[in-house]
Amino acid sequence: MTILLKNGKLIDYKTNTNDYFDIFIENGIIKEISKEINKIADEIIDCTNLFIIPGMIDVHCHLREPGFEHKETIETGMKSAAKGGFTSICPMPNTKPACDSVFILQKIQTEAKRVGVCNVFPYASVTIGEKGEELTDFEALKNAGAIAFSDDGMPVVSSKIMREAIIKSNELGTFVASHCEDKELGKGAINKGKISEKLNVEGVYPEAEILMAAREIELAETNKKHVHICHISTKESVNMIRDAKKRGVNVTCETCPHYYSFTEDEVLVSGTNAKMNPPLRTKEDLDAIVEGLKDGTIDNIITDHAPHSAEEKNQELSKAPNGIIGFETALAASITNLIDKGHIDYLDLVRLTSYNPAKLLGIDRGVIEEGKVADITVFDPNKEYIYIKESIVSKSKNTPFIGKKLKGQVKYTIVNGKVAYKF
Secondary structure, eight states: OEEEEEEEEEEETTTTEEEEEEEEEETTEEEEEESOOOOOOSEEEEOTTOEEEEOEEEEEEOOOTTTOTTTOOHHHHHHHHHHTTEEEEEEOSOSSSOSOSHHHHHHHHHHHHHHOSSEEOOOBOSBGGGOSSSBOOHHHHHHTTOOOBOOTTSOOOOHHHHHHHHHHHHHTTOOBEEOOOOTTTTOSSEETTHHHHHHTOOEEOTHHHHHHHHHHHHHHHHHTOOEEEOSOOOHHHHHHHHHHHHTTOOEEEEEOHHHHHOOGGGHHHHGGGGOOSSOOOOHHHHHHHHHHHHHTSSOEEOOOBOOOOHHHHSSOTTTSOOOOOOTTTHHHHHIIIIITTTSOOHHHHHIIIIIHHHHHHTOSOSOOOTTSBOOEEEEEEEEEEEOOGGGOOSSOOOOTTTTOEEEEEEEEEEETTEEEEEO
């Protein structure tokens, strides 16, 4: 199988490439990158006016299977990811049962392989049943293919257990991705502030995230280990992580498009479709997130793709579950709210969505070079449209981006040298 990409603008962070090239792919591998390639190929894709970047990698998402197939399945989630330009995704283990054993991990891997739309690198849970009481068998899970460990959706309350998890994961050459939430301060539906007061609902204090993030930084610093902090949303978290990195602490972190696209005010527009954990924050927090993306404090853009059924979201704010879908809007939201506003450029985008995620996971992806696996995202950076529910591939439709004007549309997603999605 051969594919020839013609006349596209290649953007690659590692090689600092931002120019027009042809790319020839054979048997899943990038064989040639040149100004002009005239070889015969099984498929020739005209990339005129399109950008070509290393396949995007989402290091934090939820596919819901097993246990919550009414929200999403591995198959529908993978297809949604491919439509969004993601060639590799890392589903979190808060399934039912949790991905806390080799048996469940292998079930997920088997189904992902059967579907075969994109690369799936599952997390295993830090603790058995995500109960925060007893560590899972890290070594067995790592050997079976777990990419890393997280109890995402639930904080590991015990500092002793988290310390042990961070140390053990590092010894195995991987890491813990920490869901930073103090449950007592985190009780509530939306951010504690003007909107929660206006709607008379209990608010989530920003300290719920900040205090737990501070703990993880301290554990990493004291023990000279790496820790990864999930979906940061506050100015204080950005500042703490920036300061820690300056001190040489081995801490990495991520954020989501909704934290630089919306503030807590969006709850008044989108209701429960703007409810997630951590919640949308203030304009001051949004600006800090943008600054953290610009200066390298924040390492990765992730989706935290979190599908829920319409019935589940169609409840009052205090009862509806947290989370929104994100695969199909991440690229466009980043172009619309980061690049078009002059905050970052396309090389930065590749750093945040491809290069850094691959580096974090320790996988040989995130670059476009001769001899590398052909995981590639091709998109139209100038296509403008209104995002509508009818276009969504995900099984769930819970997102505040519905009805919003976006810019940037994925045209082709190529995974292991095969077209996994075509617009």
